[in-house]
Amino acid sequence: MKKWMAIWAFVVFLPAVHAQNPPAPSNVENGKRLYLKNGCYECHGTVGQGAQANPLAPRLAPRPPALAALIAYVRKPAGGMPPYVSKVMSDAELEDVRAYLASIPEPPPLKSIALLNP
Amino acid sequence: MSKSKKSRVGRRGFLRGAAVGAAAALAAKPPVAMAQQAVQSGTAQVAANAGPAAEARIIDRPGSDFMLEVFKSIGFDYLFANPGGSFGGLHESVINIGGNKDPEFITCMHEESSVAMSHGYAKVEGKPVLTMAHGTVGLQHAAMALYNAWCDRVPVYLVIGNTLDVQHRGGEVAWVHSVQDAAGMVREFVKWDDTPVSLQHFAESAVRAYKVAMTPPRLPVVLVADTEMQDNQIPAGENLRIPKLTLTAPPAGDPAAVAEAAKMLVAAENPVIVAGRAASSGSAEGLRLMVELAETLQAGVIDQYQRLNFPSHHRLNQSLNPRAALANADLVLALEPGDLYGTLRPVRQRRPIKVITITSGDLYLKSNYQDFQRFNDTDLSIGADAEATLPALIEAIKRLTTSDRRIAFEARGAKLADLSRQNLEQARVAATYGWDASPITTARLTTEVWAQVKNEDWSYASEALFVSNWPLKLWDMNKHYHYIGGKGGAGIGYGAPATLGAAVANKKHGRFTVNIQTDGDMMYAPGILWTAAHHRIPILTLMHNNRAYHQEVMGIQGTANHRGRGIDRIHIGTKIDDPFIDYAKLAQSMGVRSEGPISDPKDLGGAIRRGIEVVKRGEPYLIDVVTQGR
Numbered sequence: 008m009k010k011w012m013a014i015w016a017f018v019v020f021l022p023a024v025h026a027q028n029p030p031a032p033s034n035v036e037n038g039k040r041l042y043l044k045n046g047c048y049e050c051h052g053t054v055g056q057g058a059q060a061n062p063l064a065p066r067l068a069p070r071p072p073a074l075a076a077l078i079a080y081v082r083k084p085a086g087g088m089p090p091y092v093s094k095v096m097s098d099a100e101l102e103d104v105r106a107y108l109a110s111i112p113e114p115p116p117l118k119s120i121a122l123l124n125p
Numbered sequence: 126m127s128k129s130k131k132s133r134v135g136r137r138g139f140l141r142g143a144a145v146g147a148a149a150a151l152a153a154k155p156p157v158a159m160a161q162q163a164v165q166s167g168t169a170q171v172a173a174n175a176g177p178a179a180e181a182r183i184i185d186r187p188g189s190d191f192m193l194e195v196f197k198s199i200g201f202d203y204l205f206a207n208p209g210g211s212f213g214g215l216h217e218s219v220i221n222i223g224g225n226k227d228p229e230f231i232t233c234m235h236e237e238s239s240v241a242m243s244h245g246y247a248k249v250e251g252k253p254v255l256t257m258a259h260g261t262v263g264l265q266h267a268a269m270a271l272y273n274a275w276c277d278r279v280p281v282y283l284v285i286g287n288t289l290d291v292q293h294r295g296g297e298v299a300w301v302h303s304v305q306d307a308a309g310m311v312r313e314f315v316k317w318d319d320t321p322v323s324l325q326h327f328a329e330s331a332v333r334a335y336k337v338a339m340t341p342p343r344l345p346v347v348l349v350a351d352t353e354m355q356d357n358q359i360p361a362g363e364n365l366r367i368p369k370l371t372l373t374a375p376p377a378g379d380p381a382a383v384a385e386a387a388k389m390l391v392a393a394e395n396p397v398i399v400a401g402r403a404a405s406s407g408s409a410e411g412l413r414l415m416v417e418l419a420e421t422l423q424a425g426v427i428d429q430y431q432r433l434n435f436p437s438h439h440r441l442n443q444s445l446n447p448r449a450a451l452a453n454a455d456l457v458l459a460l461e462p463g464d465l466y467g468t469l470r471p472v473r474q475r476r477p478i479k480v481i482t483i484t485s486g487d488l489y490l491k492s493n494y495q496d497f498q499r500f501n502d503t504d505l506s507i508g509a510d511a512e513a514t515l516p517a518l519i520e521a522i523k524r525l526t527t528s529d530r531r532i533a534f535e536a537r538g539a540k541l542a543d544l545s546r547q548n549l550e551q552a553r554v555a556a557t558y559g560w561d562a563s564p565i566t567t568a569r570l571t572t573e574v575w576a577q578v579k580n581e582d583w584s585y586a587s588e589a590l591f592v593s594n595w596p597l598k599l600w601d602m603n604k605h606y607h608y609i610g611g612k613g614g615a616g617i618g619y620g621a622p623a624t625l626g627a628a629v630a631n632k633k634h635g636r637f638t639v640n641i642q643t644d645g646d647m648m649y650a651p652g653i654l655w656t657a658a659h660h661r662i663p664i665l666t667l668m669h670n671n672r673a674y675h676q677e678v679m680g681i682q683g684t685a686n687h688r689g690r691g692i693d694r695i696h697i698g699t700k701i702d703d704p705f706i707d708y709a710k711l712a713q714s715m716g717v718r719s720e721g722p723i724s725d726p727k728d729l730g731g732a733i734r735r736g737i738e739v740v741k742r743g744e745p746y747l748i749d750v751v752t753q754g755r
Contacts, residue, residue, distance in 0.1 A: 045692060046678070046682050046692045046695065048753075048754070049675070049678050049679055049682060049754050050679055050754070050755075052558075052559055052562075052566065052753050052754070052755075053559070053562060053564065053753060054558070054559045054562045055558075055559075056555075056558035056559035056562070056566060056568075056753075057555075057558070058593055058754070058755040059552075059555055059568070059593040059594065059595065059598075059755075064755075066555070066558055068558075087683070088683075089682065089683040089684075089685075089686030089687050090686055090687065090689075091686055092686075092689045094689070094691070095686065095689070095690075095691040095692070114557035114558045114559070114560055115557055115560055115561075116557070117553055117554050117557055120557060120560065122572045122573065122575075122576045123553045123556055123557065123572060123599075124553075125601075
């Protein structure tokens with residue numbers, strides 16, 4: 008139960024704060040590079056869309072968790088996600104990763120995609 | 126539900142028919158070919174002793190001709206095999222005496238492919254094909270596929286050749302291909318095997334093997350065909366008889382237990398049906414009964430999708446959100462469940478819940494291979510085939526349902542329909558994320574395919590797990606062949622051949638087979654592409670080419686991170702790159718038309734359209750799609 012609460016908090020409760028301070032473009036680029044280099048995309052997808060068959064790999068973009076929550080979770084995750092220690096990804100690097108995730112555009116509206124509207 | 130089949134040649138009239146057929150076939154052959162045949166069929170010693178001027182001794186009534194008639198009496202449509210000398214006698218009888226029809230020889234390029242193709246075929250067609258392999262090296266190749274079929278409760282009928290008598294092992298290779306107990310190495314994961322020592326024994330065991338395989342729980346069987354018995358002349362005057370095949374009626378639940386189950390289900394406030402392989406017969410009937418059961422109760426259904434047990438977009442289908450469906454459940458009816466323990470654990474960690482099981486799994490258990498999962502506490506266990514038990518259960522429920530309960534059922538069903546609509550809407554919204562991404566998302570790939578095949582009589586024959594189950598969410602599946610589940614034993618290498626086997630079954634019904642094919646699985650035995658081209662098997666294959674053993678990427682990444690060592694080297698042993706595999710060229714090299722790699726999702730629609738045109742002309746087509754991990 009704790010695990011699910013933690014995931015729920017990670018995915019749902021903690022986004023949004025970032026919008027107050029739009030990230031610098033260089034941070035976004037570096038964040039993308041780190042997101043791919045460090046394998047975040049393997050479970051969460053290259054644009055943070057999440058893996059729909061795996062509830063432990065939730066969608067992260069375009070509304071990622073707040074930075075403090077992101078760092079706390081990555082250091083000591085619940086459920087199936089492995090921890091990333093600071094020597095693997097520093098707090099500053101995680102900030103850039105978060106900037107990348109926040110920079111990803113919203114998906115097109117469902118109604119605009121004819122193939123998804125039977 | 127018993128069914129009997131008659132031999133096409135008459136069970137007592139075999140010898141006369143076989144002699145005429147053999148004579149006719151041999152008359153059309155040149156003498157050299159006949160002599161070669163004698164050598165190849167295990168009579169080398171006889172031929173060698175005859176001297177240069179003597180004609181080779183002709184075996185005009187070999188035992189394999191009788192074996193073939195036994196197989197014809199059972200009614201096999203196809204023979205899936207990679208050729209092997211230890212069943213060469215049977216092979217020759219099939220193509221010459223049998224005219225390569227019923228069964229028709231489908232050339233496979235690996236024994237694992239032969240068996241996996243049989244696996245896929247049986248799930249679509251509801252009955253096995255004939256499958257053959259060498260008894261040693263062939264069976265060792267085939268073993269993994271047999272294990273998958275065993276775990277998946279699928280009737281695979283495998284005949285293996287072997288030479289028991291040392292006097293007839295012609296040389297070093299024959300010796301290393303001979304074994305004392307040929308079926309022994311797979312005995313732990315087949316339902317039954319036998320090594321007949323006479324032709325009459327063979328006939329009885331062949332018919333028995335089919336009955337055993339087709340009686341729930343349906344499972345693989347192995348029959349050993351001795352090479353001598355295949356190749357030697359049928360003794361004059363031998364009165365051989367092909368036994369009558371009558372399939373065993375599947376075991377249905379005890380009437381008192383079924384009545385008790387109905388009573389519990391009618392009284393429950395929120396019963397939930399969990400189905401693993403409930404619709405197990407490979408026919409429309411299982412699915413129809415499941416719909417009738419759920420609608421009678423207005424109960425939610427969680428399909429574990431080891432078969433298509435329930436229409437994916439039915440208003441009572443709660444499979445997209447099983448946790449929500451179980452949140453308020455007070456009774457679970459589990460029908461041939463898979464991992465029931467895992468499905469119920471989130472609920473049982475919080476509160477007790479009543480459980481009824483109906484499963485043939487209670488009737489069959491082995492010790493060594495532990496596919497039976499964790500033990501489940503139950504309140505009523507019915508050891509029976511679920512599909513065979515459903516008619517009685519449905520009738521009992523109807524008898525017990527009062528008008529008050531019916532009103533309550535309808536209210537329950539209306540709520541479930543709302544949930545089902547919400548779940549589907551959420552799935553569609555989720556599919557929009559990464560819609561234009563490259564590599565292409567599995568949601569986009571799946572949706573693009575669905576848009577173009579939904580108006581065909583289609584069959585999605587591959588497993589949905591590795592594409593995030595999108596087909597199970599977005600495709601309206603309502604026929605048993607729309608989805609046939611997965612590997613069973615989680616052994617990679619199943620996908621490509623099993624979908625091709627399914628395509629063979631679909632072909633005669635004019636169905637359109639779709640395979641979303643993982644890259645790692647394809648490379649276990651890519652020779653299936655040649656089989657598809659050679660036999661003109663229509664199938665649209667879309668490579669889910671994430672260029673990795675992606676499950677293992679995630680696994681090693683997790684291990685490295687748990688050890689705080691970083692993930693710099695997790696590509697070693699897990700990625701399929703440097704070089705990337707060009708699947709379009711691989712397919713072309715084996716005669717399959719293809720295109721790709723496609724990385725831009727905007728290019729998918731046109732490629733699929735071109736592929737469909739080719740497949741509808743009766744040929745295979747492959748599109749290499751570069752995809753996200755899941």
